[in-house]
Amino acid sequence: MALPPPWPGEAEVGARIARLCANMADANVDAMILTSRQNFDYYSGFRTLFWTPDTRPLLAIARRDRARIAIIISNSEERNA
Numbered sequence: 333m334a335l336p337p338p339w340p341g342e343a344e345v346g347a348r349i350a351r352l353c354a355n356m357a358d359a360n361v362d363a364m365i366l367t368s369r370q371n372f373d374y375y376s377g378f379r380t381l382f383w384t385p386d387t388r389p390l391l392a393i394a395r396r397d398r399a400r401i402a403i404i405i406s407n408s409e410e411r412n413a
Contacts, residue, residue, distance in 0.1 A: 345377035349394065349401060356396040366392040366401070376403055 340348075352375060356364065366372050369383045372392050382389050393402045 339379065340377055342377070345375070346399070348375055349399065352394055353396045353399075356394070362396060364394045366394060375401055378403055 352364070356362070366375055372390055373379070375394060376392050378390075380390070389405070391404045393404065395402075
């Protein structure tokens with residue numbers, strides 16, 4: 333069984349967010365809401381098993397004027413954060 337790739341560090345996640353913000357500026361987009369698990373994981377670097385039910389319990393908001401993203405957590409996931 334192959335092991336999953338190592339989880340990216342803070343520098344890598346920061347670089348991903350910087351590229352996202354640059355692309356948002358080029359497209360004249362002020363903010364994006366990330367709701368799919370793949371996009372959420374890629375840009376947040378936040379891992380959780382709460383994606384097992386397909387209910388979209390988490391979302392992230394990326395603003396092009398911020399170097400970080402905001403993570404919105406459901407009440408049931410908040411206790412594990």
